[in-house]
Amino acid sequence: MTIWDWIALLTGIAGVLLTIIESIWCWPVAIISVVISGVTFYHQRLFGDFSLQIFYLISGCYGWFYWNKKKSHPFKISKMPIKWVFPLILSIVLQSILYYNLLSYFKSDQILFDAILTSCSFTCTFMMTKKWLENWIFWILIDAAYVLLYLIKELPSYALLYGFFSLMAYYGFYAWKKQLTTLSKK
DSSP states (O other): OOOOHHHHHHHHHHHHHHHTTTTTTHHHHHHHEEEHHHHHHHHTTOOOHHHHHHHHHHHHHHHHHHHHHTTTOOOOOOOGHHHHHHHHHHHHHHHHHHHHHHHHHOSSSSSSHHHHHHHHHHHHHHHHHTTBTTTHHHHHHHHHHHHHOOOHTTTTHHHHHHHHHHHHHHHHHHHHHHHHHHHHOO
């Protein structure tokens, strides 16, 4: 493990923890992890993960700007409307097919695994922007699957990072559910 892997690990964990407690500092801290991870994934030929890091970089810049602009507005959590289940499943399937073909063209490694996890991550990020409680359940599963992918690719620091992400997603679910329950009692 290099010093860069450690920095990505620590800033990645800090970024998620800061997100859970709704600190605007989650964005710049996470951006550090995203940039380092992007370089690593590119060199490992995990082009789906590399493209996710570009997406997360753009999302991080947007989130930082948006949260700063809207810092006086309340953070509203809700349950995912049932009408979104089919469109989200369809989105994952269609994205997986598209990414599989793109990753095959670019001769990526672990193509099917990378395509499915990339499509799930994009979709789950959409769910998170909607502030749907269920996004955390999906992050638990996605992050756990990434642990396996990174163990296969012999990237132990990233396997550890995504193991932490999975545990923190569980905590995120618990914290948001508690907040949603409190709001619904008012």
